[in-house]
Amino acid sequence: xxxxxxxxxxxxxxxxxxxxxxxxxxxxxxxxxxxxxxxxxxxxxxxxxxxxxxxxxxxxxxxxxxxxxxxxxxxxxxxxxxxxxxxxxxxxxxxxxxxxxxxxxxxxxxxxxxxxxxx
Numbered sequence: 001x002x003x004x005x006x007x008x009x010x011x012x013x014x015x016x017x018x019x020x021x022x023x024x025x026x027x028x029x030x031x032x033x034x035x036x037x038x039x040x041x042x043x044x045x046x047x048x049x050x051x052x053x054x055x056x057x058x059x060x061x062x063x064x065x066x067x068x069x070x071x072x073x074x075x076x077x078x079x080x081x082x083x084x085x086x087x088x089x090x091x092x093x094x095x096x097x098x099x100x101x102x103x104x105x106x107x108x109x110x111x112x113x114x115x116x117x118x119x
Contacts, residue, residue, distance in 0.1 A: 024106045031060045031099045032115060038096045042089075050088040051080040057095040064105075065098035 037053040058065050069077075072094070080088065103112045 027060070028103050028106050028112075028115075031057075031103050034060050035096055035099050035103075035116070038092045038099070042092050045085075045089055045092075047085055047088065050085075050092060054080055054088065054091055054095055057099055061095075061098045061102035064101045065095055068094055068098050068101075 034053065034057045038057060041050045041053045083091075100112070103115075107115075
């Protein structure tokens with residue numbers, strides 16, 4: 001327990017920690033849902049479905065996905081609406097990897113794998 005200089009219990013630290021954990025859990029849940037959307041598009045792709053799934057994924061894990069894009073040599077980004085269907089399809093797997101890295105950074109690989117089995 002944390003107490004301030006007057007000896008009064010300070011709940012703000014534990015509340016902040018709780019809120020941060022709750023935000024992480026929501027963030028991970030959203031990312032896992034987006035992984036499912038990407039996988040659904042891999043199985044039965046539609047142009048609009050791929051674009052929506054990719055946009056949602058990028059919003060969910062912008063840093064991880066951008067890092068993967070740069071690591072793979074992407075230098076000229078085009079809007080999804082201007083990309084070819086084959087480019088969009090290729091991005092599905094790349095964005096899934098980005099979401100996976102995002103989740104693992106938040107909850108660890110073991111917890112991530114256990115949660116994905118349940119989905």
